[in-house]
Amino acid sequence: MLLSIVVAVAKDGAIGKGNDLLWHLPGDLKRFKALTTGHTILMGRKTFESLPNGPLPQRRNVVISRSLQSSDGVEVFASIDEALETLSESDDEVFVIGGGEIYRQTLERAQRIYLTEVDATFPDAEVFFPKLESGEWKEVERTTFPRDERNEYETVLVVLQRRN
Ligand SMILES: NC(=O)c1ccc[n+]([C@@H]2O[C@H](COP(=O)([O-])OP(=O)(O)OC[C@H]3O[C@@H](n4cnc5c(N)ncnc54)[C@H](OP(=O)(O)O)[C@@H]3O)[C@@H](O)[C@H]2O)c1
Structure with missing residues (x-):
């Protein structure tokens, strides 16, 4: 099973604040949707609770939590190991979609990172992506998306593959 991380990171490594994102970038969300639709997404309980409309449609939503027992439309696991063990029996690729705690604990096992670099800094950020x-x-791919009237910052999608 291929474990891939999907994350959008500001220049200072920031990824979140107040259990929310730091930006509004519909272009990046569209690419995130195209990448993950039809696949399994793995997330921490806080990221799950930050989703404005609950589980993301047309994806198998897997949530890691010690406190949450169950919730409609998601599968809850009390540990990352248990989740990955179960998923490895059914899934070819699993996308880890955050947040900070879950990225930190899965980075060592990830083979690929879909990294959106957001061209901005956020001094008041609270959650960060680990330093690579x-x-x-x-680096196997790099595409720049200039800022426009709907996307307030330039973004660069960088695909990283683990060296073996
Ligand atoms: N920029 C991006 O690409 C991006 C992507 C995703 C999220 N985010 C942001 O990241 C922030 C959330 O990240 P976060 O680090 O605060 O929280 P998180 O990683 O989403 O969730 C943390 C929770 O996951 C559970 N958990 C973590 N490790 C566990 C383990 N080993 N075993 C069992 N449960 C475990 C715990 O839930 P319980 O407390 O229920 O036990 C913990 O409180 C938000 O601001 C969000 O907007 C940004």
């Missing part, structure tokens, strides 16, 4: 060791990752 450049020697561990090879």
Whole structure:
């Protein structure tokens, strides 16, 4: 099973504040939807609770939590190991979609990162993506999306593959 991380990161590594994102970037959300639709997404309980309309449609939603027992439209696991073990029996690729705690605990096991670099800094951010060791990752794709009237910052989608 291929474990892929999907994340959007500001220049300072920031990914969130107040259990929300730091920006409104519909273009990035559209790419996120295209990438993950039809697949399994794995997320922490806080990220799940930050979704404005609950589970994301047309995806198998898996939530990691010690406190949540169950919730409509999602499968809850009390540990990451247990979730990955179960998913490895049924899934070819699982997308880890956050947040900070879950990224930190899955990074070592991830083979690919779909990294959106957001061209901005957020001094009041509270949640951060772990620092990547450049020697561990090879860039395989890079696409720039300029800012426009709907997307307030320029973004660069970088696809990173783990070096073996
Ligand atoms: N920029 C991006 O791409 C992006 C993507 C996703 C999220 N975010 C942002 O990230 C922030 C949320 O991240 P976060 O780090 O605060 O929370 P999180 O990783 O989404 O969720 C943390 C929760 O997951 C559960 N958990 C974590 N490790 C566990 C383990 N080993 N076993 C069982 N349960 C475990 C716990 O739930 P219980 O407390 O229920 O036990 C914990 O409170 C928000 O601001 C969100 O908007 C940004």
